[in-house]
Amino acid sequence: MTAQVRPSSPRRQEEPVRQENLRTINLELVFRHIVSAAGPISRTELATATGLTRPTITRIAEELLAGQLITEAGLPHNGRAGRPRVGLTLSERGPAGLGLDIRADGLAACVVDLTGTVRHLAFDPATYAGRGAPDVLAHLARMARAAIDAIAAEDLTVVTATLAVPGPVQGGVVHSAPELGWRDVDTTALLRGAVHPLDIPITVDNEANLAALGELYAGDNALDSFVYVSGGLGIGAGIVLDGHLMRGARGWSGQLGHVTVYPDGNPCPCGSRGCLQTYASLQAVLGDRPAPAGTTPDAAATGRAEAGEPATIAALDTAGTALGIALADMLNILDIDTVLLGGSFALLASWITANARAEIDRRVLTAAWAPITLRPALLGPDAAVIGAALTSIDQIRRHPTTWLARRPAPA
Amino acid sequence: MTAQVRPSSPRRQEEPVRQENLRTINLELVFRHIVSAAGPISRTELATATGLTRPTITRIAEELLAGQLITEAGLPHNGRAGRPRVGLTLSERGPAGLGLDIRADGLAACVVDLTGTVRHLAFDPATYAGRGAPDVLAHLARMARAAIDAIAAEDLTVVTATLAVPGPVQGGVVHSAPELGWRDVDTTALLRGAVHPLDIPITVDNEANLAALGELYAGDNALDSFVYVSGGLGIGAGIVLDGHLMRGARGWSGQLGHVTVYPDGNPCPCGSRGCLQTYASLQAVLGDRPAPAGTTPDAAATGRAEAGEPATIAALDTAGTALGIALADMLNILDIDTVLLGGSFALLASWITANARAEIDRRVLTAAWAPITLRPALLGPDAAVIGAALTSIDQIRRHPTTWLARRPAPA
Structure with a gap:
């Protein structure tokens, strides 16, 4: 041969x-x-x-x-005599990890210590209308500085930062984040160039990925393969397989919002038709009545659902079915048996879960002999910022010698 | 906090x-x-x-x-004087890996040496009508024995075997392989219990996974993330990410044939509707005129397409569009930028690629700034059996000390 x-x-x-x-x-x-x-x-x-x-x-x-x-x-004493x-x-002192998150409803900063305990969590409600990326990131850099200073008083040194952004990112550059009106924004450069620059190593990742890591660390260790689905103005997914985040070849995995549900369906701003996003985003649920001023889209949608508004209930039925179809595709491809609903999907779980589950059970080939779990995530809206902080501290957990080599001399 | x-x-x-x-x-x-x-x-x-x-x-x-x-x-001589x-x-002697494949059109066995060279490749055309799994696997065990004996004459020792099967498998048990009429078949037990038992370690995996590994080894090393799509009576995909096969949480990843293309579309034997399989399998292309006796479904479909039969060309248009929609979902989820068409999709590539590419370019979010490659695979119908043999030998490549510990004493 x-x-x-x-x-x-x-x-x-x-x-x-x-x-x-x-x-x-x-x-x-x-x-x-x-x-x-x-x-x-x-x-x-x-x-x-x-x-x-x-x-x-x-x-x-x-x-x-x-x-x-x-x-x-x-x-605990072992019962024998002696010391x-x-x-x-x-340690609850020493190195700490910083997480930062740019959410649809504001900015968040979080610090965790080596034990994984949240030691600082700040949220600043903000709207992005009319604010450019430099302004938003300068604001975030100030929040980071405040967090670093606050935590120094507790003998914690922030070693690295991780930033969550709502869109595909590569090397710190956000390619596209329509809900912020961003295109090709170099977030790392803007954080470093701010009036109060953030001068520690910065990693930038998709918010769904970081929220998935937050769930991985926060949850039961037995759950080491799952999909975290982040609902909101955009829809993304973080994929955890065997305890590791599956980022894809270029870090852009989990574009669940652009999975096709109905090939000839609604036009999507991305240029395609029938994307999940056009049926299950918060805009789709709110329809032609956006959230009133002073109310977040999350709160508006939840309020209307709780009031039993027929148009909203019908929109949520449609959203649940579309979500189930897209998730079934994802589970058929990935072979993962647990889905955690995060972001707006967690808040609206009571209205969307039944339809989503029906589609999943019908469409996932292996569901016939291996049931799928579908449930709300644990951490709520802080999942991504906590996941970001944990990602930062995890670098020290994995490679403590890098910290030992560069830590400040003892006082 | x-x-x-x-x-x-x-x-x-x-x-x-x-x-x-x-x-x-x-x-x-x-x-x-x-x-x-x-x-x-x-x-x-x-x-x-x-x-x-x-x-x-x-x-x-x-x-x-x-x-x-x-x-x-x-x-090569380095130009300096001396020895x-x-x-x-x-070495081209010593340990060797055995691959076995149960294809829709017959049984195959392959042996590769440590260099990855194919040293033995046998194919036995067979139809499965009326033959039970024990009969098929006994036949395959005889082919394995013949391969092992043939290769021993070249001073090669077959150390482990890998079997490719067309369906999801776990611990050697094939859950469901409709094209063979199999349900819950313990292939390992049948190979071990055959008249000529196969008494070396046996791994069983999905044929799309093994074909993907075949492509990984055979191809350019620079290509280390791709999706291999296997067309045929069933449709499956093998996912390679950063040089590793992504098998999923239970080894059932890549059920591309059951990704939903049209939610209210054709009924599928799996119980769902609109699965890719119902638009792009060989049955779908052949329609209500199955391959005549003595002709494989592959050959029948290719012959009709080459003859320009309108019904076949229309079916291939539909198949290409459906394949593109399902692949776009897969690429949005996985973030992989290369698709290799294998099996019947390789043979029919001229007729399906344009439609598939149009859907992919339109529906993959990142295609706007990072183009997707879509091309036929390299290895042809032997991809899975070669991939299986390479998987076997790769265990020795990764852990040569296990071979050193158990190899036969030198003559």
């Missing part, structure tokens, strides 16, 4: 293991065990769990304690 | 690095460099590339040579 097939190749050349990086690898291994422990864990338990020697554990623990990554905490047992647990 | 968010945890507890596994890690690192090299690579180049010392490289090379994983080969330079390259 001919040699027509080329051998596979590794996608990434790894580092060899030498004495120097052996130290890093084992420190990060021990730290990950402390991160994933349910509570304080003793040095002896760490030695057993990692297979490392007790002296190695002791040395690594000293380094982590000095770097404010962990702290000592009492362990009280002391365990190691994540 | 309240501690409402739980910290992330690693999904997998890693092994610590100790002296014993340091040896394994470095051996596998060196081997991966040899796998990914374009041709023979010298010991000196390996030392530079891996960062390991020259004596370590020499020791590892001895081990790999003894295990028939690599062989020595001449390097001819000798490099290391993958």
Whole structure:
């Protein structure tokens, strides 16, 4: 036979293991065990769990304690005589992660510590009418500075920031965010160039992706594959598979709002017809009566649904059916069995879930033998900003040595 | 603020690095460099590339040579005086991978060596009418045995087998393969229990997944994210993202045939309406005139299209449009920019591509600034069986030490 097939190749050349990086690898291994422990864990338990020697554990623990990554905490008495047992647990001081979110109804900032606890959460209602991107991002940079200063008083140092934006983004540039009126906005450059510049590493990601990560961290660890669907003026989805966000080849995955529901249906601003967005966005639910001044679109839609307005109920029936058809496509393609409804879909879940579920059960091939779960998300409107902050702190959780190398000298 | 968010945890507890596994890690690192090299690579180049010392490289090379994983080969003369330079390259003897495929038109078996070269490829045309799964799999086990015996004469040892099946599968059990008339068939058990049992480790996977892996290995390494679409009696897709197959939470991803194109459209045997399958499968193209006896459905459809039969051309127009709508959904969800048409879609590409492309360009949100590539796949009808064989050998490429530990003693 001919040699027509080329051998596979590794996608990434790894580092060899030498004495120097052996130290890093084992420190990060021990730290990950402390991160994933349910509570304080003793040095002896760490030695057993990692297979490392007790002296190695002791040395690594000293380094982590000095770097404010962990702290000592009492362990329950084991019934034997002797000194009280002391365990190691994540520090509530030291490095912190900042999250920022540009929402349809305002700006949000959040700081979490290493334990994943929210230590600061600020929301500033704002409308974007007539405000350009530089103005909005300068405002957000001020909120970031206020958060960093507030949290410094609690002995927390914000190390990195993650910004959530409502649209596809690449390298900090938002390609298109119609609800903000943005096209090709370099958010990182604007945050760095603001009067109060944000001068720490900044990652920018789609809000549905970050909200999905928020749900992943906040929720039950057993749930490690799900689709988070973000409803609102736009519709997006964050895909979590085996505990990892599936961002796609260029970070633009989850454009659920532009999945075709009815090929010859409503025209969409994107240039296509029949996109989910034209049936299930907040505009579609509100119809030709936008939210009155001083009321958010979310609140207007929920209020009309609760009042049982026939036009709104009919629009929600249509939205639920369209959402179910689009979600069924997504689940057939991805093979994921859990959908979390977020944003406006969480608020309107009572009115849309039945129709959406009927379409999913009928259209997902595997639903016949493996049922699909469809339920509201846990975190509410703060999911994306909390997910953003957790994404920031997660970099330290995964690579604590980068923090140890650059942390400020102890006072 | 309240501690409402739980910290992330690693999904997998890693092994610590100790002296014993340091040896394994470095051996596998060196081997991966040899796998990914374009041709023979010298010991000196390996030392530079891996960062390991020259004596370590020499020791590892001895081990790999003894295990028939690599062989020595001449390097181009570098112009300096002295001995001819000798490099290391993958062996064409030693371990081999077996692929098996149950196609609509027959059974196939393939063996590849470590270099990814096809060393054996057998196809047995067969119809399944009236033949139960035990009979089909016993036939396939005989073909596997013949392949293993044939290849042993070339000093190749088949180490593992991978079976391609046309339908969702889990743990070797095919849930549903309507074109074979199968439901809940335990393929692994039947292959093991055959008169000539297949007594090596067997992996079973969907044919679209394996064909996608075949394309990944066979094609340009630069193409590491794409969707492979398999047309035929059924329609499936294999999703490759960053060089890895995306199998979904349970291995059932890529049910493209059951993506909804027209929500109130044709009834589908799955119980839903408007599935892509009802517009773009070979049955849909052949309409109410099935392939005559002695002609495969592929050949019948291609023949009628080439003859310009109006009903077939109209059916192919419909199929191309429906395929484009379903693929646009898939690309919006996954963020992948390349689609490879396989199976009957490759044969019929001239008649379906224009319509499919028009829908994709109109409906994929990011196509406006990042064009989508749509083209026939490289490997043709053997893609799945070659992909299956490559999947088998890839286990040795990734973990050569498992082969070293269990290989037969040298003669």
